[in-house]
Amino acid sequence: MAHRPDTLEHAPLGRDSAYPEQYDASLLFAIPRAANRAPLGIEQGALPFIGEDEWHAFELSWLGARGKPEVAVARFTLPASSPNLIESKSWKLYLNSFNQTRFESREAVVEVLERDLSRVAGAAVGVEVFDVDDQALAPVRLPGECLDSLDIAVDDYTPSAAHLSAKGDMVEETLYSHLLKSNCPVTGQPDWGSVMIRYKGPKIDREGLLRYLIGFRQHQDFHEHCVEHIFMDLMREAAPAELLVLARYVRRGGLDISPWRATVGMAPPGSLRLARQ
Numbered sequence: 001m002a003h004r005p006d007t008l009e010h011a012p013l014g015r016d017s018a019y020p021e022q023y024d025a026s027l028l029f030a031i032p033r034a035a036n037r038a039p040l041g042i043e044q045g046a047l048p049f050i051g052e053d054e055w056h057a058f059e060l061s062w063l064g065a066r067g068k069p070e071v072a073v074a075r076f077t078l079p080a081s082s083p084n085l086i087e088s089k090s091w092k093l094y095l096n097s098f099n100q101t102r103f104e105s106r107e108a109v110v111e112v113l114e115r116d117l118s119r120v121a122g123a124a125v126g127v128e129v130f131d132v133d134d135q136a137l138a139p140v141r142l143p144g145e146c147l148d149s150l151d152i153a154v155d156d157y158t159p160s161a162a163h164l165s166a167k168g169d170m171v172e173e174t175l176y177s178h179l180l181k182s183n184c185p186v187t188g189q190p191d192w193g194s195v196m197i198r199y200k201g202p203k204i205d206r207e208g209l210l211r212y213l214i215g216f217r218q219h220q221d222f223h224e225h226c227v228e229h230i231f232m233d234l235m236r237e238a239a240p241a242e243l244l245v246l247a248r249y250v251r252r253g254g255l256d257i258s259p260w261r262a263t264v265g266m267a268p269p270g271s272l273r274l275a276r277q
Helices: 034-040 088-096 106-121 206-218 223-238
Strands: 030-032 052-063 069-079 084-086 126-130 166-183 190-204 242-249 260-262
Touching (some): 052 190, 069 166, 084 088, 106 126, 190 206, 190 223, 206 223
């Protein structure tokens, strides 16, 4: 059961909170709209307007049936006629509870979101889920080939260079993934990002590379150190002649960061701002 409608005195906003990674609908906290509408002379049954509250979630993620992470951007619409709004921090904690939970399909995720949010709002909440590279959201996308469609099973969520390997003739290619996630070493809050790898050298095994990047999912470190970690592991295990590792992290507290590390002579391909930024 989700929290019953109550005042902000009992809401999670402003309190220390753990960031759960297993699904928990009880984290959602309802705030009755009537308390703030009454001073304006607005009665719940006779609204002088129509409207919606539109929310976008740029940190929606879950595990697929085989343990491989999925990432997406979600749009939620609450009708202004709903008796309750949903307190924002409780909503964020609720969405983060999906992070290490397995779902059979994207449709199953949407069904759960619609059910839980509608119950707390007291009215039907609309849910749309978009790919991070959806052109409706992201007119700019990272160059190269995305690894995220590789059909792999995953059960290791700590970074291991043992997943990395490279062999064969020299190639030049650019690969990227939106499945980068780590946790702040100070607060434990999740940090979300996309990572691009451009290299010249023996061909890197793509499935192994994706497993390696997914391995940061429960790792605690700063953004800059994660990029340096990836760079150093690739240099040791794949031995490229040239290498660029760039990450574009989702903003937190109004700030985002996009560290990059490269061998001498390599540089990022200009300014890139992605949908989740």
